[in-house]
Structure formats: structure tokens, C-alpha cells
Amino acid sequence: MTDLSGRKAFVTGASGGIGAAICARLQADGATVWALDARPATGEQIGTFVEIDVKDAQGLSRVVRQVIEDAGGADILVTSAGVVEDDVPAEELGADLYDHVMGVNLRGVFLTCQAFGRTMLEQGSGSIVNIASMSGNATVNFPQRQAIYNASKAGVSALTRSLAVEWGPRGVRVNALSPGYIDTPLNHLKAHQHQTWKDRTPLGRFGTVEEVAAAVSYLSGPEAGFYAGAELLMDGGYSLW
Numbered sequence: 001m002t003d004l005s006g007r008k009a010f011v012t013g014a015s016g017g018i019g020a021a022i023c024a025r026l027q028a029d030g031a032t033v034w035a036l037d038a039r040p041a042t043g044e045q046i047g048t049f050v051e052i053d054v055k056d057a058q059g060l061s062r063v064v065r066q067v068i069e070d071a072g073g074a075d076i077l078v079t080s081a082g083v084v085e086d087d088v089p090a091e092e093l094g095a096d097l098y099d100h101v102m103g104v105n106l107r108g109v110f111l112t113c114q115a116f117g118r119t120m121l122e123q124g125s126g127s128i129v130n131i132a133s134m135s136g137n138a139t140v141n142f143p144q145r146q147a148i149y150n151a152s153k154a155g156v157s158a159l160t161r162s163l164a165v166e167w168g169p170r171g172v173r174v175n176a177l178s179p180g181y182i183d184t185p186l187n188h189l190k191a192h193q194h195q196t197w198k199d200r201t202p203l204g205r206f207g208t209v210e211e212v213a214a215a216v217s218y219l220s221g222p223e224a225g226f227y228a229g230a231e232l233l234m235d236g237g238y239s240l241w
């Protein structure tokens, strides 16, 4: 167990499969958790729910300022809010869908890191974990076509490294965790592809949300204190092919 006692942790995408598990794990490891999402949890709500739209720069900045003031600071941020296009051939993909996927996955991560990062920089301490994806390496996805998701996640990885360089000297660590296939609502539309994904994974299964959450907790905490700009890949070996 990572000891996160006394830490104030904020998780976006907190009502989703991976985000909810991260909230539960950070809380179990001792953190006080704020659960940020566009919609409330359908199951048990872990932590204090705060409604946000990560694409809305002004609204996000206002809400984050207020929630940090109420909390009295911010120690950990995990950005897990994300969306994926269904299997869409790149030549047919419309600009609106492009804006939506890039807006949540890359613009949203940037705006959220910025909104929390300002306070962490003032404090001189903080730890950010961005949920990227093995899909940032676009060639590994099969059989679905999801060009914009892949590009957005490559952007999250690159953004993570840039923020780590800018903010590391001022006490803020920024890292990424890149999962392979995890069974969550994000993938439910693609149920007919699940067996293909498992067959192409050397470990022969999906990862669990608990496995992702354990790695996020570690990366966010003091034992991972020398990680900066790192990307932990957790994909059961999928991208080794």
C-alpha cells in the first residue's frame, strides 16, 4: 500500500470505470478524494463529487479555483476523463467528432493540469498522473479504426513530458500511466471485438481497473518520488507484437 495520508487528491473522469477505481484506491491509501466528472457516479460515490466539463476552459478554471479553496490545497491530480470514437475510417471522420475527442482527451487534460498546476506551483509541491494509453502508439490498435483517439493519447504523453520538464524544478512531478485494454464502459460499444483484443494480448485477458488504480496510487505517491515525465505502460504485453 502507498501511504497517502493527509493528501488531497482530485480525480477527473471519476464516475467512469477506471476513475472510480482510482478514487477508491487513493481513499483506501489515506487520501481525501474529490471526484470530478461531467456526471455523478452510477454506483457508490467515492469522495466529494464535483461537476465539471474538462473542455470548458472558463467553467473549469472557476470550479477548480473554488474546490481547491474549499479543500485548502491540492496534492494529487489524476486526469482520467476521456472519450473514444467508435470504429470510424479516418477518411470519413468529421471535424465535430475530431473536436470532441481531442477536446476531452488533450485540451481537457491540458486545461485540468494547468488549473491544478498553478496551485501546485505556488505550493512548491504536487503530483500529477495523466491517464494516456498504449494507443498513443497508433499502430497497435486492431481491428478498430480510431485515429483521433490515438493521436490525442500521443498528445497526452508528449504533454506529460513537457510539463514534467517545466514544472519538475518547481516541485511538481508529472507522469503518465498508459493502460492497454481494460473492461470499462468506454469499450462496451466494441464488445464484439473483445475476444480479438484478448487473443492479441500475451497475458490473454483484459487488465482490471484495480490494477490500473494500484499503479496510479504508486506513481502519485512518495515512493515514486524520482519519476518525472515517465510513462508506465500496463498492457499485458499487447504492444510487444
Ligand SMILES: NC(=O)c1ccc[n+]([C@@H]2O[C@H](COP(=O)([O-])OP(=O)(O)OC[C@H]3O[C@@H](n4cnc5c(N)ncnc54)[C@H](O)[C@@H]3O)[C@@H](O)[C@H]2O)c1
Binding pocket: 012, 013, 014, 015, 016, 017, 018, 019, 036, 037, 038, 039, 052, 053, 054, 055, 079, 080, 081, 082, 083, 104, 108, 131, 132, 133, 134, 178, 179, 180, 181, 182, 183, 184, 185, 186, 187
Ligand atoms: N478502458 C480502456 O481500455 C482504456 C485503455 C487505455 C486508456 N484508457 C483511458 O482511461 C481513461 C478512463 O477511461 P474509462 O475506461 O474509465 O472510461 P469511462 O467511459 O468508463 O469513463 C470516462 C469518464 O470520463 C467522463 N467524461 C467524459 N467527457 C467528460 C468531460 N467533457 N468532462 C468531464 N468528464 C468527462 C465520463 O463521464 C466518464 O465518467 C480515459 O482517458 C481512457 O482514454 C482506457
